[in-house]
Amino acid sequence: MFYRITRFWPHSLRLVALMLALAGLGVAQEQTPAQETPTPHEGTTPVTQPAAPQQESAAPRATTPAPPSDVVIKNAYLMTVTHGNIKNGSIYIKNGKIAAVGQTVNAPASATVIDAGGRYVTPGIVDSHSHIALDDDVNEATSPITPQMKMLDAFDYTDKAIYRALAGGVTTSLLLHGSANMIGGQAIVIKHKYGAERDAMLFPGAPPSIKFASGENPKRVYGGKGQVPSTRMGNFEVQREALQQGREYRREWDDYNAKVKRGDKDAKAPKRDLKLEALADILRGKFLVQIHCYRADEFLTEIAIAHEFGYKIRAFHHALESYKVADKIAAEGIGVAAFADWWGYKQEAWDAIPWMPVMDMRKGVRVAIKSDSDDFDRRLNQEAAKTMRYGGATEEEALKMITLNPAWIVGVDNRVGSLDIGKDGDIVIWSDYPLSVYAVPEKVLIDGDVYFDRSLPGLGLTHYKEGQ
Amino acid sequence: MRKHSAFTRQHSAFSRQHSVLLLLLLLFGIAATSVAQQTPTRTKKIKDGQPAHMRTAAPASQVAAPVIALRGGTLLTVSHGTIKDGTLVIENGKIAAVGPASSVSIPKGAQVIDATGMTIYPGLIDSESNLGLTEISAEQMTNDLVEDSDEIMPHMHVYDAFHAESALIPVTRVNGVTNAIVAPDSSDTLPGQDSFIQLAGASATEMLMIRDIAMPFNFTGKERRNETWEKRKFPQTRMGMAAQLRQAFLDAQDYAQKWDDYNKKKESKAPADGDKDKKNEPPTPPKRDLKLEALLPYLQGKKPIVLAAEQSNDLETAVNLAHEFNLKFVLNHVSHSQSVLDYIASLKVPVIVGPIYEKPKPEERFDAVYSLPAQLYKRGVKIAFASYDAHQVRNLPYQAGFAVAFGLPHDEALKAITLNAAEIWGVADRLGSLDVGKTANVVVANGDPLDVKADVKHVFIEGREIPLTDRQTRLRDEYSK
Numbered sequence: 050m051f052y053r054i055t056r057f058w059p060h061s062l063r064l065v066a067l068m069l070a071l072a073g074l075g076v077a078q079e080q081t082p083a084q085e086t087p088t089p090h091e092g093t094t095p096v097t098q099p100a101a102p103q104q105e106s107a108a109p110r111a112t113t114p115a116p117p118s119d120v121v122i123k124n125a126y127l128m129t130v131t132h133g134n135i136k137n138g139s140i141y142i143k144n145g146k147i148a149a150v151g152q153t154v155n156a157p158a159s160a161t162v163i164d165a166g167g168r169y170v171t172p173g174i175v176d177s178h179s180h181i182a183l184d185d186d187v188n189e190a191t192s193p194i195t196p197q198m199k200m201l202d203a204f205d206y207t208d209k210a211i212y213r214a215l216a217g218g219v220t221t222s223l224l225l226h227g228s229a230n231m232i233g234g235q236a237i238v239i240k241h242k243y244g245a246e247r248d249a250m251l252f253p254g255a256p257p258s259i260k261f262a263s264g265e266n267p268k269r270v271y272g273g274k275g276q277v278p279s280t281r282m283g284n285f286e287v288q289r290e291a292l293q294q295g296r297e298y299r300r301e302w303d304d305y306n307a308k309v310k311r312g313d314k315d316a317k318a319p320k321r322d323l324k325l326e327a328l329a330d331i332l333r334g335k336f337l338v339q340i341h342c343y344r345a346d347e348f349l350t351e352i353a354i355a356h357e358f359g360y361k362i363r364a365f366h367h368a369l370e371s372y373k374v375a376d377k378i379a380a381e382g383i384g385v386a387a388f389a390d391w392w393g394y395k396q397e398a399w400d401a402i403p404w405m406p407v408m409d410m411r412k413g414v415r416v417a418i419k420s421d422s423d424d425f426d427r428r429l430n431q432e433a434a435k436t437m438r439y440g441g442a443t444e445e446e447a448l449k450m451i452t453l454n455p456a457w458i459v460g461v462d463n464r465v466g467s468l469d470i471g472k473d474g475d476i477v478i479w480s481d482y483p484l485s486v487y488a489v490p491e492k493v494l495i496d497g498d499v500y501f502d503r504s505l506p507g508l509g510l511t512h513y514k515e516g517q
Numbered sequence: 518m519r520k521h522s523a524f525t526r527q528h529s530a531f532s533r534q535h536s537v538l539l540l541l542l543l544l545f546g547i548a549a550t551s552v553a554q555q556t557p558t559r560t561k562k563i564k565d566g567q568p569a570h571m572r573t574a575a576p577a578s579q580v581a582a583p584v585i586a587l588r589g590g591t592l593l594t595v596s597h598g599t600i601k602d603g604t605l606v607i608e609n610g611k612i613a614a615v616g617p618a619s620s621v622s623i624p625k626g627a628q629v630i631d632a633t634g635m636t637i638y639p640g641l642i643d644s645e646s647n648l649g650l651t652e653i654s655a656e657q658m659t660n661d662l663v664e665d666s667d668e669i670m671p672h673m674h675v676y677d678a679f680h681a682e683s684a685l686i687p688v689t690r691v692n693g694v695t696n697a698i699v700a701p702d703s704s705d706t707l708p709g710q711d712s713f714i715q716l717a718g719a720s721a722t723e724m725l726m727i728r729d730i731a732m733p734f735n736f737t738g739k740e741r742r743n744e745t746w747e748k749r750k751f752p753q754t755r756m757g758m759a760a761q762l763r764q765a766f767l768d769a770q771d772y773a774q775k776w777d778d779y780n781k782k783k784e785s786k787a788p789a790d791g792d793k794d795k796k797n798e799p800p801t802p803p804k805r806d807l808k809l810e811a812l813l814p815y816l817q818g819k820k821p822i823v824l825a826a827e828q829s830n831d832l833e834t835a836v837n838l839a840h841e842f843n844l845k846f847v848l849n850h851v852s853h854s855q856s857v858l859d860y861i862a863s864l865k866v867p868v869i870v871g872p873i874y875e876k877p878k879p880e881e882r883f884d885a886v887y888s889l890p891a892q893l894y895k896r897g898v899k900i901a902f903a904s905y906d907a908h909q910v911r912n913l914p915y916q917a918g919f920a921v922a923f924g925l926p927h928d929e930a931l932k933a934i935t936l937n938a939a940e941i942w943g944v945a946d947r948l949g950s951l952d953v954g955k956t957a958n959v960v961v962a963n964g965d966p967l968d969v970k971a972d973v974k975h976v977f978i979e980g981r982e983i984p985l986t987d988r989q990t991r992l993r994d995e996y997s998k
Contacts, residue, residue, distance in 0.1 A: 208878045265655070372996050379808035391910040392989070393685065395655035402989040409996065424874050431915065434955070434969045485968050486918035489884075508882055 080386040087354035088513040091262035104238055104255040106113070115147035116498040121159035122476065123236075125170040130445065130467040130484070140170070142474035145496035149383050151466050163499075165478050168491065169449060173220025173468050173475030176426050177386045177455035178339075178366050178419035180225060181210035182239070188227030189234065190270050193278060194291040195325035196259060198234025202223050206239075212510065214477040215501050218483075218490040220475040223459045225366075228341040229270040231278070231288040235259055235327065236339070238459055240475070240495050244513030256460035258363065259336040261288070263347050264397050285350055292358045294330025302329065328446060337363035337460050343397035349501040352381055364458040365418070369401035372408040379413035384458045386419040389432040390439070406450065407440025417455035434484035447484050474498075521562055544722025560995075582610045582980040586623040590632030594930070595639055595936045596950035604639055605669045606870045607957040610980035615951050616743060630961070635974060638931065638966050639950050642870045642938035642960030645823070645849070646910050647902035648686060648699050648714065649679040649721075654908075662702035664709070668740060668752060669765045671811035673709030675699045678730045685907050687987035690716040692911035693960035693973045696726070696938075696948060698903070700733055704827060706758055707765065708733055710811065711823070713942055715958075717978040732815055732941060734762075734822040736835035738848065759834060765843045769812035775803040818845045823869070825849035829857040847941055849903075851893075852886050862896035868940045873916045884923055890933070893923030896961040899928075901938040913941065917965030930967055 060487050118143040127138035129150065141149035141156040145238050149155060180187045186203035189195045202226065214222065215227065220241050226233030238255035263284055270281025301319040308316035330336060340351055342365045355362050363382035365371060369392065371378055371385050385406070392401030406416045417432045420426035433451045436442035442450070456466030465473050474497030481487040493501040585607040592615060593605035604621040607612040614621045622728050623629060652659035661678035664670045670983040679699060689697075697859055701708035710729040716951075718724035752758045814820045824839055824846040826832035832854050839846045848868040851861060852875040861868065870890050877885040879900045893900050902917050904910040917930035941947025947956045957980035964971035976983040 213883050215874065268654075372993075390909070390912070393653055396653055399653055400992055402992050404989075405991045408993070424876065425540065427874075428919070431919070431969055438970050438972050481922065486915050486966070487922045489922050 056072055062297045068390060078095075102164065104251055104253065104257065108458075109296070115498045116142075116474070117161050119143055119157050120163065120262075120474065120494070120497045121154065121156045121160045122163045122165055122478070122494075124167055124169060125165035125478070126167060126169045127449055127468055128444075129469065130172055130448055131469055133445075135168075138170075140468060140474075140476065142476075142494070142497035145474050145498070147468060147470055147472050147474055150470060154311065161164055163478070167481050168487070169479040169481070170453045170468075171218075171479065171483055172478050172494065172495055173465060173477055173495065174218045174429050174451045174452075174471075175417075175455040175459060175461070175466055176214065176219050176222040176420050176429060177364070177417045177436050177458040178225060179214075179222040179423075180227065180421070181214065181222065181423045181426065183210035183224060184208075188228035188270075188310040189230040190227070193224075193229075193231045193284075193341060194328075195230050195234055195269050196232045196291075196322070196331065197323035198226055199476060200234055200237050201251075204237060204239075204247065206245075206250050206291070210240050210426075211239070211250070212428040212501075212508065212513070213244040213423070214420075215243050215493055216432060216490060216503070217511065218477040219426055219481050219495060220477075220495050221456070221461065221465055222426070223339075223455075223461065225258070225339060228260070228266040229260055229514060230414035231284055232291055232328070232331075233262060235258035235336070238461065241510065242495050242498075242500055244500070244510055248435045251463075252461060257336050258339050258459065259331060259497045260339050260341070261351070262341040263288075263351060264341075264343050266341070266394055275394060281347070285354065289329055289357075292332065295325055295332050295356065298322065298325035298440045299329035299332055311433060331360050334360060337458075339364055339366055339458070341366045343367055343369050345370040348374050351379070352383075363460070364417075367398075367421070368409075369398050371403065371414070372402065372405040373400075375414055378409070383411050384415040384417065384454065386426075386455065388421065388459055389435040391417050403435060403439040406436050409442075410442065410446065410450075415454050415457055416450055417453060418456050429462045430479075430483045430488055431469075431486050434486075437484060444484055534877050537908075552698075553805065555639050577985075579958045582607075582623050583614060583615075584608045584627040585957075585977070585980065585982070586627045586629045587632045587635075587637055587975075588623065588629055589618055590635040590637040591636040592947050592951055593636060593928075593931060593933055593966070596791060596952050599928075603637070604897040605879050605951060605959065606979060607959065607980045610957055612951060612953055612959070613959050615953055619945070630975065632961055633797050635961050635963055636961060636966060637951070637961050639935045639948070639955075640694075640976070641913055641928055641934045641966075641976065642692055642901075642948065643697035643904050643910050643913050643934070643944070644702050644713075644901040644938050644941065645905050646697045646909060647702060647905075647907040648689065648697055648716075649681065649683050649907075650675060650699065650701070651907045652680070652683060652685070652752065659987060664701075665704050667967040668705045668742075668758070668761060669707045669808065670701075670705055670709050671680050671707045671732055671765075672731060672807040673701060674712070675709060676712045676721070676725050677700055679712065679714070679721050681718065681724050684988045685910070686716050688908075688977055688989055689910040690978070690983055691973060691985045691987055691990075692914070692967055693966065694910055695958040695960070695976065695978050696911055696944075697910060698730070698942065701821070703733060703735045703737075704740060705734050706752075706762055706765045708735065715978060716984055717981070727942070728815075729820070731820055731847075732811075732822050733825060733849070734835065734839070734844075734846070735825045736762075736831050736838075737825055738831060755831070755834065761837060763841070765809075766816060766838075766844075768982070769816055769831070772806055772809040773813055775815065779803055800880070813977070815844055816842060818880065820842060821845045821846055821847050825877075827852045829853070829854040831858075831859065832861070850875070852889065853881075855881075855885055855889065857893070858892055858896055862898050867899040867901060868893055869903050869941075871902055871916060872905050872921050873902070887919065890920035890930070894925055894929055899940070900933050902940055911996065914967050915969055918965075918969075921967065927967065 119382040123139040125138050127135040139154045141154040141458055171368055182205045183203045184205050189198050215249050223236055223240050225236045236258040238252035239250045240252050242250050267278055278284040279473040287505040305316055362383045364386050367373045368385045387406045390403035392398050410416045429451045433447045436447045454464035465475050474494055476494040477490045480491050491503050492499055499511050501509055568730055587605045590599040602618050604618045636948050650661045697714055698711050700711045711731045712725050713727040713730045714724045715726050745751045753763050780804050781798055815822050822844050824835050826835045827850050847866055875886045890900055904913045917934050921927050923929045936949035939945040957977050958976040961975035962971040962973045
């Protein structure tokens with residue numbers, strides 16, 4: 050995907066970084082199924098936003114196998130992320146959920162047993178910033194405000210990038226709109242069940258995210274066309290104007306809904322506008338706001354705008370200069386989705402330092418290491434291990450940056466990100482110590498079902514047929 | 518008028534003479550029979566002048582390199598195994614002793630560094646980078662990566678652009694990379710000529726160890742001028758690329774022939790056939806052509822081309838072209854040539870493999886590229902790794918480490934970024950292993966050099982300790998207060 054984009058640039062290698070970063074600002078919105086947004090003519094309940102802020106996947110079809118009812122992984126070195134490591138441990142997964150974790154577990158004799166052979170076992174990796182499986186449709190770069198874009202509409206569930214990340218231990222990804230626009234589009238959260246049909250890959254119940262951007266990319270895209278924004282002044286003004294329009298649209302609907310509630314038979318529903326509706330939903334707090342942002346001053350401006358309009362920012366993405374204002378980001382409860390050590394690909398990446406993730410973390414910021422790339426998502430474990438070297442993250446802190454912390458950024462930390470009872474059976478069995486360059490996933494389970502097994506011939510996939 | 522003409526003639530004669538000298542030098546003098554033979558002479562010149570030293574250090578002429586002993590570490594010699602509890606002595610910028618601590622005596626007055634628990638290994642060598650050619654990728658004014666107005670640009674020399682003060686260089690060397698090939702970006706079939714650098718020195722002159730060491734010959738299909746249907750121009754296809762390359766080398770052969778003819782005439786001092794008017798005048802030399810001239814050392818097999826291909830079909834086309842013109846070559850990338858690994862081995866040339874992170878083709882298994890280094894090694898191919906990058910050259914050792922996860926022996930992985938690279942680039946007499954007499958480019962880390970967790974604690978280049986500071990450490994320190 051990035052390759053195809055960069056072919057238009059003279060110096061592909063260098064520009065890959067730029068384009069990655071450009072693409073990488075996606076607005077994530079977990080998809081909101083169309084049926085969740087009632088039309089204004091239905092019933093008396095006014096509706097301007099999805100009734101439920103969760104991503105619902107359709108009922109699994111025949112191609113989506115039900116997870117095995119009982120699975121036990123035994124003889125494992127469990128790295129739970131939340132409660133330490135357990136040597137010679139076992140996990141019992143019942144109906145796709147972790148039912149027991151410990152030295153010993155009580156499982157029925159009929160359970161499928163996977164002997165980990167003493168290997169390291171971690172939760173599945175969560176990538177909180179990805180643009181895979183979206184073909185060239187990452188950026189609707191025709192307007193700086195496109196919150197009505199739904200990445201679901203571009204989701205190519207057959208993209209082998211989903212498989213390659215799975216083979217690197219990734220089980221959940223947030224697929225975001227790119228960073229061309231100040232307000233991009235609505236993301237989806239997927240599970241890497243490669244070989245399953247489309248809707249089975251959508252993370253059921255994941256909250257919707259929306260992608261914002263700032264800085265050089267919107268400037269470059271629209272300034273290059275002789276349009277607003279071509280400056281950071283333009284960037285933020287475009288953003289404020291859009292949010293103001295969303296505020297007015299929301300008021301119109303609030304007024305209408307109030308009239309309906311009062312029994313006013315003459316109340317006339319405002320005309321629906323998908324763009325304004327999405328903006329209003331941002332103000333209603335329906336979205337986790339994921340902002341691509343680099344420079345120290347821009348974090349502060351984004352925070353100020355969020356205060357002005359009354360929404361919360363979930364995470365700053367890339368956030369290369371976040372170490373300069375980490376205390377302020379921490380005070381807002383905003384997360385950071387970072388690169389481990391990328392830098393220098395553009396002016397606003399010039400002050401990037403590899404100590405940033407740990408410096409932020411020490412100031413109380415919840416930090417994730419993410420890929421923003423169909424390359425790095427294949428070895429996020431190595432990227433996380435860099436935080437041990439740069440700043441001295443502990444093993445558990447490093448692991449948390451690719452599991453529980455990104456799960457929080459995506460809004461699914463109650464479902465995945467650690468080996469805890471009740472969580473999804475998303476599990477990686479590693480060939481070696483996972484926080485090193487030597488580790489390769491041997492098996493990857495999602496919802497208690499093996500989706501990748503390195504020992505198998507061919508692609509190592511269990512739910513995929515050649516030519517599918 | 519006459520006067521002026523006379524002057525012009527005189528001037529031309531001088532130029533001609535000068536040109537001839539240059540060409541003779543080029544044909545017979547500068548380039549020895551191989552890179553390996555040629556390089557020592559050239560670097561010696563540089564070293565005899567002013568030894569390379571840290572820009573921030575005092576001038577080398579004023580401060581002699583200290584005698585340093587690294588005591589008690591694990592020595593990864595690369596050339597003769599691992600020595601636990603070893604000692605390495607650095608003197609006059611060279612490795613003076615290597616061995617078990619029990620048998621190496623530390624010279625009096627030496628600065629002793631306790632390396633207990635540490636790993637000591639040779640400075641790492643990146644076999645292709647763009648260091649010194651770019652600062653901020655998206656800022657075009659900071660880029661001197663490639664002339665892409667034409668595809669055949671062998672007369673571009675990266676040393677003319679190499680920016681010794683680049684902030685990227687300290688960032689790179691603090692992770693133990695001490696030497697690198699600097700190559701132009703790969704968007705042309707013949708984008709110019711590489712230089713071999715050392716990552717410390719007071720100026721570009723000191724850092725550029727070997728100029729024009731090799732020439733990239735790119736044949737991956739990405740060099741086609743087919744960005745869009747509207748912008749397409751020749752060569753829009755691989756046929757076009759091959760035809761253009763072939764013509765370029767034919768033109769260079771023709772050019773060489775013209776100079777040969779001229780030189781023969783000149784030596785014979787015989788008048789041209791019956792031309793009495795020109796009896797006493799030397800023959801007219803051909804017009805010099807820098808582009809064609811640049812191809813001559815490669816046509817003559819004096820220097821290697823770095824033949825880049827990814828797919829097997831491109832590889833075979835490009836190798837055939839190289840054979841057609843008797844070009845000496847090393848292979849580069851071969852990322853999607855898994856079906857012809859035995860053929861590659863049969864070529865008996867080294868391979869710069871990767872990057873290991875190159876994505877497999879959609880139909881390929883996830884590890885099709887990850888396992889390539891091991892597959893080539895098993896077939897007896899000498900391999901090296903390259904960052905193909907500028908900002909992230911520091912991550913070079915992790916490519917080697919990742920190859921270990923897919924079957925490459927650990928010592929071979931380290932060799933691929935030290936001794937193998939030194940051999941490929943003809944500097945193994947000075948670099949690539951911990952051996953007495955070699956240049957003291959030595960790194961000390963607190964762990965496995967191929968793993969991301971290892972923290973580099975000391976870097977020595979020509980025996981001088983490099984401060985482990987760079988733009989990034991300064992920002993870290995400033996914001997950690």
